[in-house]
Amino acid sequence: MNLKSTHLAIIIFVFIFGGIGLTSVTGYWQTTNTKIPAAYQDGEFAGQYDPADIRGSYTFGDISTSFEIPLKDLGQAFGVDPQRYASFECKELESIYAPLKEEGKEVGTASVRYFVALYKGLPISLSESTYLPIQAVDILKEKASLSEAEILSLEKIAVSLPDSEVLTDPSVTEGQQEQESTETISPDSHDTTSIAIKGITTFQELLDWGVKIEDIEKILNEEMPSPQKSIKDYAAEKGIEFSGLKESLQGLIN
Amino acid sequence: MSQTKIQQDSIPILKTTKSRKPKIRFYVQTFFFFLVALITLNKALSEVGLSIPYISNGSLHAICPFGGVASLYKFATVGTFVQKIHESSFVLMVIAFLLAILFGPVICSWVCPFGTFQEWLSRIGRKLFGKRFNHLIPAKVDSILRYLRYVVLFLVLYLTFTSTKLIFQDVDPYYALFQFWSDEVAVSAFIILGVTILMSLVIDRPWCKYACPYGAVLGIFNLFRIFKIRRATSSCTDCKLCDRSCPMNITVSSRKAVLNHQCISCLSCTSENSCPMSDTVEFSTKGGK
Ligand code: SF4
Numbered sequence: 001m002n003l004k005s006t007h008l009a010i011i012i013f014v015f016i017f018g019g020i021g022l023t024s025v026t027g028y029w030q031t032t033n034t035k036i037p038a039a040y041q042d043g044e045f046a047g048q049y050d051p052a053d054i055r056g057s058y059t060f061g062d063i064s065t066s067f068e069i070p071l072k073d074l075g076q077a078f079g080v081d082p083q084r085y086a087s088f089e090c091k092e093l094e095s096i097y098a099p100l101k102e103e104g105k106e107v108g109t110a111s112v113r114y115f116v117a118l119y120k121g122l123p124i125s126l127s128e129s130t131y132l133p134i135q136a137v138d139i140l141k142e143k144a145s146l147s148e149a150e151i152l153s154l155e156k157i158a159v160s161l162p163d164s165e166v167l168t169d170p171s172v173t174e175g176q177q178e179q180e181s182t183e184t185i186s187p188d189s190h191d192t193t194s195i196a197i198k199g200i201t202t203f204q205e206l207l208d209w210g211v212k213i214e215d216i217e218k219i220l221n222e223e224m225p226s227p228q229k230s231i232k233d234y235a236a237e238k239g240i241e242f243s244g245l246k247e248s249l250q251g252l253i254n
Numbered sequence: 255m256s257q258t259k260i261q262q263d264s265i266p267i268l269k270t271t272k273s274r275k276p277k278i279r280f281y282v283q284t285f286f287f288f289l290v291a292l293i294t295l296n297k298a299l300s301e302v303g304l305s306i307p308y309i310s311n312g313s314l315h316a317i318c319p320f321g322g323v324a325s326l327y328k329f330a331t332v333g334t335f336v337q338k339i340h341e342s343s344f345v346l347m348v349i350a351f352l353l354a355i356l357f358g359p360v361i362c363s364w365v366c367p368f369g370t371f372q373e374w375l376s377r378i379g380r381k382l383f384g385k386r387f388n389h390l391i392p393a394k395v396d397s398i399l400r401y402l403r404y405v406v407l408f409l410v411l412y413l414t415f416t417s418t419k420l421i422f423q424d425v426d427p428y429y430a431l432f433q434f435w436s437d438e439v440a441v442s443a444f445i446i447l448g449v450t451i452l453m454s455l456v457i458d459r460p461w462c463k464y465a466c467p468y469g470a471v472l473g474i475f476n477l478f479r480i481f482k483i484r485r486a487t488s489s490c491t492d493c494k495l496c497d498r499s500c501p502m503n504i505t506v507s508s509r510k511a512v513l514n515h516q517c518i519s520c521l522s523c524t525s526e527n528s529c530p531m532s533d534t535v536e537f538s539t540k541g542g543k
Contacts, residue, residue: 001481001538001539002533002536002537002538003357003481003537003538004526004537005277005278005279005521005526005527006278008357008360008364008519008521008537009278009279009281009282009364011353011356011357012282012353012360012364012365013282015349015352015353016346016349016365019345019346019348019349020342020345023341023345028341028345029341029342029345030340030341030342031310031311031312031313031316031317031340031342032312032313032316032340
């Protein structure tokens, strides 16, 4: 049987687009990650998902589903904006913790892998440059069953979060951060950095400090309550974590 | 002597003129080149909330069959793919293998946008160097270099298996070409792209000949593909036009069937394209008519 160019061209199209069509119908054709990590193949943990397979593109929502870790614990551990707990991708950590990287301390996808492994009591090895935010260490101390030695080694790799502005707005450039941190505040200037939200702080006080009502509502994802209400009371009423909300609102002040 | 032979056999006909119209392969290649370009553009647009209708927004890795090959070991042992590779790469890998069993590396010559890119550059090279184009590397050096792509293949597979990361991306000129705006492209990939561009002005498909690990995999299928380039010795006039037309410098005129691992099934050497005798160099099954 002889084949001419035209026939070969048709066959190539049929194979490629037919194959894609067929696998699309069966649901096998996927051009994006299914976000399901690999499982341990053998040993004590065979069949369980392996945290070492968590990728940068996995969201905290994906991880929470696969490893059955409360989203709130993941979000708080890494100081993520509460509004973005579910959609936050591990790879975003690298940009918000960029200032630490300069000191050779990395908080990124590897940190999430390590946190998840310890939280679930699964085996994992740690690279020398991987660190965990101090909140993550606190959560692990509280919720994971760790030995004394593990707690000690965790404390050695605990780092403090960068300031809240970096956390809530990863687009802030290093240059801007540097400029802001070296800015001296004159006694008569509006000293926002010294204003910190406390348990008794009300929404009215936020408005008085120059925060716009629309920005507050964006964070609350609903209308602002009575200005006289304290932020802590509001958080308790809504069943959301005060510290997370405080951090987001503090970002507006800074 | 050869004229007498033609008259004796009386079946093959000497074709006096070759068609000047562009070959169908050119259109197919152009189609896939722009399809891949649109998909990568769409992927970039999707990151800023825009999209081109009816075009996939998969990543370049998602539509590369070599990703499937690089993932084979991890898929077999753990059941997942290496980073950035998805099911679609696996599907395309299987399609490419099926095509290769039947027809050899047609993916290289008809579909691969990077092969097309090199061919487009070679048109400039042909103008610059005339008949010397594609014959500037000493034959001895060339024949050794032809096996280099198996070394690249071994290294890529070994490093991917041991790291479970897509190591090849850092040296992949195809990725650099289609993602040149991305900060994910390593400097090494840009350097290799630059070298490939320069070499394409001197020889046909330098990346495919000397370095492409995927071409190395598909080339193995030439040993047992069902459709082969076959030459009818009875009607061959030994004019060597088939040899001259071959971008991969294969001496078709000295073989009954081309088994060379470098043949890309472009059909340039066939009676349909460059051979002046009809039914003499054909892409056929054994004894095929
Ligand atoms: S010209 Fe013929 S021998 Fe050379 S690569 Fe194309 S099909 Fe193969």
